[in-house]
Amino acid sequence: MKKTVVRTASLIGVVLAMAPAFALDGQYNFQHPVTHLAEDIFGLHMLMFWICVVIFVAVFGVMFYSVFAHRKSKGAVAATFHESTTVEILWTIVPVVILLGMAWPATKTVLAMKDTSNPEITIKATGYQWKWGYDYMQGEGQGISFLSTLSTPRAQIDQGEWKGDNYLLEVDNEVVVPIGKKVRVLLTAQDVIHAWWVPAFGVKQDAIPGFIRDVWFKAEKEGVFRGNCAELCGKDHGFMPIVVRVVSQQAYTEWVAAKAAPPAAASAPATTDKAAPSAASEPKPAAASAS
């Protein structure tokens, strides 16, 4: 009995000791945050998690101790009191304080998420079955417009060919943004509800036909960040990923210049295709890029 208790305790100890590692390596937890907002969200998530752990341990600790220490075989006699004003006040006030302690930082973060004012770049993202359209509306790059379609070869999807690292998370035309700039993303959809979700940015918003919603992010790290459509939108819902490439200011200016260059030099014809995709035709997300 004692051995089992010790073993269980040490197992719990090991799991608790490993918890920060789980939290950090991003494998069993949220992705590494790349914006301050995503960092705040990650912090909130961990704060809530630890509050839940403490409550769980405290409640079950008291419960199991009570069951064990006051068992019938030891001759325990049940208390006979019915109402205790003190206890009732306590079990009202304590949860209220805990909830307020959780709501305060959460509200602060939600308000910050909603503050899309004064963006340096505004991009409109339109959800289609099943791809994304991007229009750079304001700021450096204004006028750039392209469609972003899944580029995973069909053979990987249908014929069990070896799958790359970014299977179903790769596109022909990536969204490119500069580092450290406030980017506002306007979201809408042409057919059904989609959702634009980039976990590393802490950004997730439904794209609804006939409505404009907006989100913002300011990437603090260069790199390629991937996301998905997060609203069930039809049979190729899982085939319309989002890829955002965060580059230096100089690289962004070069990208804008290349995009603005006359289409004669264009290597990717889809980049200037502003026409709405034909929803009626059978979508072949990877056909264009399959070699």
Ligand SMILES: [Cu+2]
């Ligand atoms: Cu979708």
